[in-house]
Amino acid sequence: MSAQQNLDALVWAAAVNTTVDAKEAAEIQDHARSLVESGDASVPEQLRSRLDELVDCATRVADGDAKASKVLRALLRTLMVGDEEDSEEQPASASVEEDADEDLMALFLSAASEALLEIETAVLALESPEDDEIVDEATAALKRDIHTLKGECGVLSLHTAQAVWHEAETLIDVALTAGRNIPVDPLMAALDWHREHLALLSEDGSSRPPAHEHVLEKLSAAQAEDHPAPAPASQQKPASVEEAAPTPSESKELPPEEAPEENGTLVTFSDDLLGDETVPEFVTEARQHLEDSEAALFELEEDAKSSDGIDRIFRAFHTIKGVAGFLGIKPITDLAHVIETLLDRFRSSDLDFTSAHADIVLESKDMMERLFEALLGGEGPPAHGLERLIQHAAKVAEDPAAAGAIGARAVRNVLASAGIKDEKDIHRASLDPAKTTSQLGAILVSKGAMTEDQLAVALARQEALREQGQQMRLGEVLVLLGVVSQGQLEIALEIQGNRTPLGKLLEAEVKPPSPESLATKAESKKKAKFDSTIRVSTQRLDSLVDMVGELVIAQQMVVQGTESENVAADDQLVRNLALLGKITRDLQEASMSLRMVTFQSTFQKMHRLVRDVASKAGKSIRLEIQGADTEVDRNVVDKISDPLVHLVRNAIDHGVEPPDERQRVGKDPQGTVILAARHQGGAIVISLKDNGRGLDRNKIAAKAKEKGLIPMDKDVSEMSDSAIFKMIFEPGFSTAAAVTDISGRGVGMDVVKRNIEAMRGKVEIFSTYGQGAEFQIQLPLTLAIIDAMIVRCGTQRYVIPTLSIVQSFRPTAAQTHAIQGDSPVVDVRGQLVPMHRLDHILDGYGDQDGERGSTTLILVEGMGRRVCLAVDEIIGQQQVVIKKLGPCTPPARVISGGAILGDGRVALIVDIEGVLAETESVALC
DSSP: OOHHHHHHHHHHHHHHOSSOOHHHHHHHHHHHHHHHHHOOTTSOHHHHHHHHHHHHHHHHHHTTOTTHHHHHHHHHHHTTTTTOTTTTTSOOOHHHHHHHHHHHHHHHHHHHHHHHHHHHHHHHHTTOTTOHHHHHHHHHHHHHHHHHHHHHHHHTTOHHHHHHHHHHHHHHHHHHHTTOOOOSHHHHHHHHHHHHHHHHHHHOTTOOOOOOHHHHHHHHHHHHHHOSSOOOGGGOOOGGGGGGOOOHHHHTTSOGGGSOOTTOOBOOOOHHHHTOTHHHHHHHHHHHHHHHHHHHHHHHHHOTTOHHHHHHHHHHHHHHHHHHHHHTOHHHHHHHHHHHHHHHHHHTSOOOOOHHHHHHHHHHHHHHHHHHHHHTTSOOOBHHHHHHHHHHHHHHHHOGGGGGSOOHHHHHHHHHHTTOOSTTHHHHHHHOGGGHHHHHHHHHHHTTSSOHHHHHHHHHHHHHHHHTTOOOOHHHHHHHTTSSOHHHHHHHHHHHHTTOOHHHHHHHHHSOOOHHHHHHHHHHHHHTOOOSSOOOOHHHHHHHHHHHHHHHHHHHHHHHHHHTSSOTTOHHHHHHHHHHHHHHHHHHHHHHHTTEEESHHHHHHHHHHHHHHHHHHTOOEEEEEEOTTOEEEHHHHHHHHHHHHHHHHHIIIIISOOHHHHHHTTOOSSEEEEEEEEEETTEEEEEEEEOSSOOOHHHHHHHHHHTTSSOTTOOGGGSOHHHHHGGGGSTTOOOOSSOOSSSOSSOHHHHHHHHHHHTTOEEEEEEETTTEEEEEEEEESOSSEEEEEEEEETTEEEEEEGGGEEEEEOOOTTTEEEETTTEEEEEETTEEEEEEEHHHHTTTSSOOOSOOOSOEEEEEEETTEEEEEEESEEEEEEEEEOBOOOTTSOOOTTEEEEEEOTTSOEEEEEOHHHHHHHHTOOOOO
């Protein structure tokens, strides 16, 4: 088949296929590959680049990847632009395109998150120097995943992300060509940036990407290191406009303020300020304030008189100004002050906050982002640009109506895009049909659909095609390059179709929007919010779980209420109660499953932590992850992250030895840290194990005596390892010889213990000196419902978590011994365990009088200790819903909450760790 026939076949597939199955994808793959291999000069180079992406995507669909079907459909649509001659004169309805874009964005967000995780895994695998096979597989996967992600970004016109991954691809190719290792740090920077970009898109599909210049600089610099003659960073081009980049002679056509400044001075900061450790914290906090102000700003555009929106933006800039002034950062202080003054005018008057004022605030936000980059060691903005913005904002603060006047920037933008150099050309241009194409570009720029740079590139490309004898409309070039979407083009064409004079267009650019346009804009913003999944607030999920818990209680009350009456003969009622019980259990399991997530994302973050901390400590450490797919309550995952970070940092800094020390004792210079998760009974066990030096029992004991944690005359040889090791959880305890920026202050392990105990969990330590250490964290599957044993003491009932119970039994007289006065002990399988009545420990919590039955002992364990709790009766075992105690209940470490039993009674939940601490039991030997 000829090139034209193959192209016609692809266009036909785009026109008739709403979905693409595997068979159709295989046919599309053949046509696209034939078109690429034909080398036909009539096929534009940029179109051939899209065909490469089409082949890759069709291959994925043909191999059974259902998610890629919509991406393939979108790629096919881009091929129709050049074939539909009358598409600009007869635009189709944009609503269908918008709906398709929404679906495609939702699919992209889901696929991109997975792709970033796969890319990160491949990047980290590159640091496996002893296994060439792993490195080769990781390199192939990395190239494939980045290429696919770059193509999908291009489909959705995410050109900044496309440019970043294009640079990453170039870096990989340069490194492989030079026969050198692929640099990891620049790729990690790209991953971090794109994750931030995806987070913004998930909230608002029209969000602008975060600052990316520093990422491109890192990628370009890495290319320079690995290549003898790399292209300057300024010449690197995103894939979507790679073939359309203007030549040096064309670059002079850029709008004046976008052209490079000659002898321009950049804003810089002193070395003392750049080295101030509080500056990064300030930047992080200030960026959060700016994000909040931007959200308020968009809400303010919908309601110009919203005093709450103005106040939120004002507070953000006021806070930034105060902290920047304290740190002596004058450029940020001055800019924040003038914006604060401007906003104060609207707080103290009835003036309307227009889109022109919003533009000033947004421009100030962008300027601050560039100043933040300079504070963090990056390149600052031009000083003249900052000064001009401050002066303009100050002028508008004096006269808010001045923001509605036509500014020099608006005039230059529109005139430059229309090819007009003098104001006298305005009338002639408005009468010249040849200028309408450039007017289309001016419309798209004024509406924010593209930048002046992108317009200049497209005009240069159009001129180059015209010199080759190919006539293409500007709209066709823009869509072909992926600069704007078909929907954006159709809207601009409708505006252009009204033949608005150029002067009116300038007025429209700065004219405050009407209420109708604001409503339309608000509605479009709502439509632009995409999500890969349906997001439900944790508060709603918690409410659902609570209500299901109430249902469980009510169902148990109904069942127990019928047991007290003679209803066994009513078969229909018995069947209905059984059905109610089954439905209730199913509903309970379903509601709990909504909050169940895996450890995958939490464990994946540890790869980066191990890499960064090990690099700083000068050690070589490999992290192995096991059981990342283990599911647990989302609340548990959120709360376990900080303890894990502390444990991992300690394992690297204190546990694993430096390479030279490991070699001296006959160990592999590269240490290993194993992070694992597994289900064990009704709990989750997370273990962190290293093959380092282990815990020094004698050193810990000596330090504990020094701090008064162990009596000086105590013989530590009689204490168990567990009792000694638990000393490291005491506040301020540290055996480190020196404090580093990683660890050594004695606060991390205390945080670990408190956080884990707050989740009703426990942590145990196993270690052999010289061979390594293992920390085991045992947590409940959920923080809302627990498996428990119900016991009675007198008339009061208590709930004991089964997680802490070892066994229950009735002692014989021969097993019980009186030692040290009234403190009895019980012989349990040859070990003497202290025995205490539960109601004595819980004195003051409920009525302790009532019928006393034969004593039953419940052996509980925690913190390396065991104790037997004496109760009058074991009622049974059941799942109970945890209820928080009210504010009137006095705090006590022996009680962790309450529960409503099936008969309607309220029972207190016993905190075993608190009970063990209260009894001051002797540690189990």
